[in-house]
Amino acid sequence: MSIQPAKSAPQPVVLQGRYVRLEPVAAHHAADLFAISAGAAAAERYRWLPSHPPANIGEVEDWIAAVQDGADRYVAVIDQASGRAVGRQGWLRVFPHNASIEIGGIYWGLPMARSPLATEAFYLFARHAFDDLGYRRLEWKCNNRNEPSKAAATRFGFRFEGLFRQDMIVKGENRDTAWFSIIDSEWTALRGEFERWLAPDNFDAEGRQRTRLAVR
Template sequence: MTAKLPSPTVLTGRHVRLEPLTPAHAADLFEAAGNDEEVFRWVPVAIPTTPAEMADNLTARIDDPSCDPFAVIHLSTGKAVGVTCYFDASADDESLEIGGTWYGRQVWRTEVNTESKLLLLTHAFEDLGMGRVCWKTDHLNERSQNAIKRLGAQYEGTFRRSRQRRDGSWRDSVYFSMLADEWPTAKDRLTTRLAAGPMG
């Protein structure tokens, strides 16, 4: 199978729907996470203090040619509660990155992140034909690293002094990946965990 680049699509599970991100999601997302320093602690954007600033953040993400962004809709409320993205997709290399993810605190340690990643990984491996999906995160962001490990991703290495944070300090980036032949086992594990209840 020849890999395909992502295109705007809707991915629907039992708990969440991922749909193409638009500025129209700004009001919901500001309600979910506006002004919350902890939500945006590791996200390389200014913390939005108004719905208009949230809309500006979303527009910057939408306009990034390396990014295919999704709004995460919680089906129980019909409201957007977070953002997640595909980055740097390459059909030739059969690879893409999942990142730029954040959620309002009200859905932390719930089924939202697990099902969002299950939908993204299923689409990447089974619909787009990717052979490798990767993640990278700040070396100080242990919560994100643990969440990535729980998906079944493997640690690849650490790129030192790879990106400047908002405060001017420098982070090391910790890289993880999952390969297509690892996906069936990871999918079974994630499906079982999702059925068992909240886990983050």
């Protein structure tokens, strides 16, 4: 049977969810993205990114201008309740001819912590890749020492594929890269579980989950 490529690379579209909205990152997001990148806690969250926390809004504006002209496709994560950008994420390693794509460049600010926002931000990306664009493979990669990222990949249903030893030098340090993936044959069951978990009746009046995401 002939295997078809993906329909296209991701285009600059808006993906609407219940809790978040994903929209192409633009200059007007700079102030919000800078606000969630300030402080000691935010600096620690930059520990595993190739860049350092921005020193001012101008550096965020420069980053936005650079990625708008680059091969990767970044979006801002907008909190539907506040209308503010509370994170960003990107499509990396986009190979429509192989129907393979990566979610990466993720910085989810503290306002997204312990809330459904991060889970829905991931779900909207995965649903768009598999259901709308026809990708067969969604990748997640991280520094092998980044335990929170590896835990997030497992929670979202990715399967560990292996370790690329001495893969990169990042900020003057060795990076062994852990590779994870979800493939299209796994997505149908995962999609149903994400939709169940994200439903309003799974959260109490304080926004706390009633049941955990069960992808295994």
